[in-house]
Amino acid sequence: MAILITGGAGYIGSHTIVELKKRKYDNLLSVDNFSNSTPQSYNRIKKVVGEDINQLNIDLADNQMVRELFKKYAIEGVIHFAALKSVPESVEKPLEYYANNINSLINLLDCCKEFEVNKFIFSSSCSVYGNPNELPVTEETPFGKAESPYAYTKQIGENILKDFCKAHINFKALSLRYFNPAGADESGLMGEIRTESPNSLVPILAQQAIGIRNSFEVFGTDYNTIDGSCIRDYIHVSDIAEAHVIAFEHLSTMKSNYDVFNLGSGKGNTTLEVVKAFEKENKVKLNYSLSGRRNGDVEAIFANNDKAKNLLHWTPKYQLEDIVSSAWKWQKNADQ
Ligand SMILES: NC(=O)c1ccc[n+]([C@@H]2O[C@H](COP(=O)([O-])OP(=O)(O)OC[C@H]3O[C@@H](n4cnc5c(N)ncnc54)[C@H](O)[C@@H]3O)[C@@H](O)[C@H]2O)c1
Numbered sequence: 001m002a003i004l005i006t007g008g009a010g011y012i013g014s015h016t017i018v019e020l021k022k023r024k025y026d027n028l029l030s031v032d033n034f035s036n037s038t039p040q041s042y043n044r045i046k047k048v049v050g051e052d053i054n055q056l057n058i059d060l061a062d063n064q065m066v067r068e069l070f071k072k073y074a075i076e077g078v079i080h081f082a083a084l085k086s087v088p089e090s091v092e093k094p095l096e097y098y099a100n101n102i103n104s105l106i107n108l109l110d111c112c113k114e115f116e117v118n119k120f121i122f123s124s125s126c127s128v129y130g131n132p133n134e135l136p137v138t139e140e141t142p143f144g145k146a147e148s149p150y151a152y153t154k155q156i157g158e159n160i161l162k163d164f165c166k167a168h169i170n171f172k173a174l175s176l177r178y179f180n181p182a183g184a185d186e187s188g189l190m191g192e193i194r195t196e197s198p199n200s201l202v203p204i205l206a207q208q209a210i211g212i213r214n215s216f217e218v219f220g221t222d223y224n225t226i227d228g229s230c231i232r233d234y235i236h237v238s239d240i241a242e243a244h245v246i247a248f249e250h251l252s253t254m255k256s257n258y259d260v261f262n263l264g265s266g267k268g269n270t271t272l273e274v275v276k277a278f279e280k281e282n283k284v285k286l287n288y289s290l291s292g293r294r295n296g297d298v299e300a301i302f303a304n305n306d307k308a309k310n311l312l313h314w315t316p317k318y319q320l321e322d323i324v325s326s327a328w329k330w331q332k333n334a335d336q
Contacts (some may be wrong), residue, residue: 001073002029003248004117006060006108007082008053009037012123012181014045015080015241020192021049023245028086029073030055030084035100037193044190060078060104070111077119077251078108079244083153086199087127087296090150101153102160107163112171117274118250119251120173121244122161124263124302126233127151135232135268136304139177139260147296158260165258172251172258178236179233179303181240184325184330191330192237200236200272205278206331208286215287218271219294231268231300236318236326240261243314264303278324308311 002062003020007013008030014037019030030053042053058065060082073245084090090097105122112120127150129137130144158175165173182202184191192203203278207213221228243263269277279286308314318326 002027002054004073004078005030006032006073006078006080006104008032008055009034009041010081012237012240013079013081014041014059014190015185015237016244017045017053017080018048019238019241019245021051021245025180025245026296028054029075031058031060031069033057033059036084036195041190041193043141044198047189048185048187053102054186061100063103063107066107066111066280067114070115070117075115075117077117077121077248078112079121079196079248080105080108081123083123085150087148087150090148090153094149096187097149097153102156105157105160109160113168114244118126118171119248120171121251122157122173122175123258124158124175124177125151125154125180126177126262126303127153128158129301130246131310133205135300136266136302137262138304139262139307147318148297155274158304162258170199172254174247174258175260176243176247177260177262178240179235179262179301181237182234182327183236183318184326185238185239186322186326188326188333191327191333201232201274202278203331205275205286205324206327207279209282209284209328210331215289217289217291218275219291219297220292221290223299227268227270227272229271229272230297231302233264233266233268233302234274234320234323235263235265237324239265239316239318242307242317243312246312246314261308261310262303262305263308266303266304266305268300268302269320274320274324277320278328281321281325282328
């Protein structure tokens with residue numbers, strides 16, 4: 001029986017495949033439609049783990065394709081990463097985001113029901129909390145106002161999953177709310193898939209350092225933080241990947257059939273702290289300007305990760321220094 005990894009060619013999916021392989025999970029099947037990645041990801045995974053990955057080009061929003069997949073392969077459980085994830089793009093193209101992210105989830109759950117697949121992990125996001133009133137956020141912190149269609153697809157996704165679990169008591173599922181995944185595999189052989197205009201901070205710093213962009217802007221200098229820039233919780237992608245393996249194992253022993261975990265470092269860092277850490281660790285000088293606040297940015301968000309520590313026995317291993325140094329190692333890799 002295979003573990004189905006959707007979006008396995010993407011950033012977090014590819015790192016999770018590496019972690020699963022390291023822990024001797026050999027029967028993996030990755031599906032991706034390469035809407036935000038390329039098949040080259042699998043060559044990179046192979047360089048790290050030394051093996052080919054079973055993979056198919058499938059659009060999960062296509063109900064028929066998903067049904068054929070479940071008919072053909074014996075699937076033990078699903079780790080569902082596949083989604084469109086750009087906040088600004090979701091504001092421009094809300095229907096694409098709703099259609100892709102929601103239909104993919106429904107198609108998968110529908111097939112789980114039909115083919116009696118009872119384990120499911122869903123990639124959620126700290127964006128479900130909106131602009132929280134209290135920090136750090138715990139899993140009990142209520143959903144806030146979704147600041148984008150993307151964030152709303154995560155709130156809807158969690159609700160769909162919760163309702164599905166209520167209706168199907170043998171089905172076990174977890175929603176994992178990631179904070180700001182960053183960094184790259186320590187080999188430097190794989191990392192965040194390069195795009196011309198990344199939305200995440202660390203790839204922007206790496207692109208500036210290598211000269212792909214002349215400069216970047218730090219948005220907001222008057223937030224109520226130590227240096228006026230906003231605070232996020234940066235968590236190494238390999239820590240997130242490890243949490244998925246542990247969470248998948250947790251599904252077999254958990255008492256309830258649905259639960260939610262925050263996956264964050266538990267520590268907030270300002271944008272300028274990350275910039276300075278990047279400069280210091282990598283011995284480079286970054287060129288940036290300080291600008292006004294950007295629409296839709298929250299002042300600060302970081303996780304209380306006690307629940308994942310206590311129930312999953314997961315503790316992040318990597319620090320901010322590892323995040324910025326691994327991202328730089330990956331950026332300098334000509335294979336990008
Ligand atoms: N990276 C982050 O900052 C972050 C933060 C919180 C939550 N998440 C969530 O984690 C998950 C993985 O994120 P990521 O950073 O690896 O993104 P990613 O874009 O690198 O990977 C997602 C993969 O899914 C694929 N995909 C999208 N729609 C598909 C479809 N209909 N059928 C098949 N494949 C499809 C894409 O081609 C891509 O390879 C997403 O659900 C994302 O929303 C990411």
